[in-house]
Amino acid sequence: MMLQAQSYPEPQPLAAHGPGKDAGTMMLQTPVQAPAPAQAHAPAQAAQPQAPQPPAPPHPQQAYAGAGGYVSPIPVRPTHLGHALLSEWTKIRSVRSTIWTLGVMLLLCVGIGLLAALAAGSDRELDPVLGLGFVGVLLGSLCVITLGVLSISSEYGTGMVRTTLTACPSRARMLTAKAIVFFTLALVITTVATGLVALLDSAMLNGPAPTADQWLRATVGAGLYVALLGLLALSVGTLLRHSAGAISTMMGVVLLPMLLALFLQGESLKDVQQALIEYSVPSALATLYDIPFLSTGPTGWTPVWILAGVTAVTLGGAYAAVLQRDV
Incomplete structure (x- = not known):
């Protein structure tokens, strides 16, 4: 605002003020008016109250709480098991x-099953027809076991487990997520492989048609057994923390x-030898295909339930x- 110039009264002639007073004296006695403040000459619209403006949002790097702590612009959400699974x-x-372990497992299961079916041909009758898939599944299970160990022991070997536990401080949740993801992946891949081999065997080989229970045990049962073996391997890897x-x-x-059973000879060790063969992993898988090594061992789905119990105990030790x- 610019200040307006204030005019002062001009000195009056001597006659107008009476005798004895000159013009200089009259000028000194004339009161001088002080300049008005600048607000008095401001435009009328400037004096009108304005609507309050909303405060500008603070910059993310300058947003501070009342106590002086930094407030992150990223929304904070409580974590749950779904985040750990992802x-x-x-x-x-x-x-x-x-990729390598599951790829080799698929190659062994499907490749050996196909080669066995081609070698047997359709000239002779086989019973059970689905039994030729046993060898490929047994060799493929070694790959799943390796992956089960590496899925947890590699993190301990590289130190990545520290980052994992920083992002997910709940150790039980972390191990649960690992077990669920690995078990589901191994079950799906193995069941797909065993199902494909079962279809090839039933189409290429000559023999009685398999029953529904035989189909389930040779596909879902074998896949479940191999996935449980992998989960057992994950539990052992958690306990040992060394690949x-x-x-x-x-x-x-x-x-x-099976190797010990070959060297245990003699009548006194016959019972031990028989038990080792009956409850070994190769014999259990063969039982699912209706070709058990011994007729006195577990039958049907029993090998799956036995392995499930052993895996549950070992996994409990891994949690502890x-x-x-x-x-």
Whole structure:
């Protein structure tokens, strides 16, 4: 606002003010008016009250709480098991070990099953028809066991488990997510492989038509048994936290009973030899295909329930170890 110039009264002649007073004296006695404040000459519209303007939102980097803490612009949501499942699925599908192990498993199951069907041909009658898929599934299960160990032990070996537990502090939730994701993946892939082999065998081989129970045990039952073996391997890997040691332990669980049974000779060890053969992993898989090694062992779906019980106990020990031990 610019200040307006204030005019002052001009000095009056001497006669107008009486005798004895000159013009200079009259000018000194004339009161001087002070300039009005600038607000008095401001435009009328400036004095009108304006509507309050909303405050501008603070910059994310400058948003502070009352106590002085930083307030993140990212919305904070409570985490749950679904987030852990998504994280574990992202990890297991993005590593090369998953592609290699499951790829080799599919090649062994389908390739050996197809070669066995071609070698047998349709000239002779086979009973059961689906029994030729046993060898491929047994060899493919070793790949699933390896993947089960690596899915947890590799994180301990590389130190990635620290990042995992930082993002998911609940260790029980982390292990649950790993178990669910791995078990589901192994079950689906193995069941697809066994189902394809069963279709090829039934189409290429000559023999009595398999019953519904035989179909289920040779496809879903075999897939469930191999997936449980992989989950058992994951539990052993959690307990040992060492890839080579856990894989060696699982190979011993699968193959050692049959090897020991070959060297246990004599009447005094006959019962031990028979038990080792009946409850070994190869004999259990063969039972699902109706070709058991011994007729005195478990039958039907019993091998699956036995392995499920052993896996549940071992997985419980893995939970206890994860909750008690440090990273």
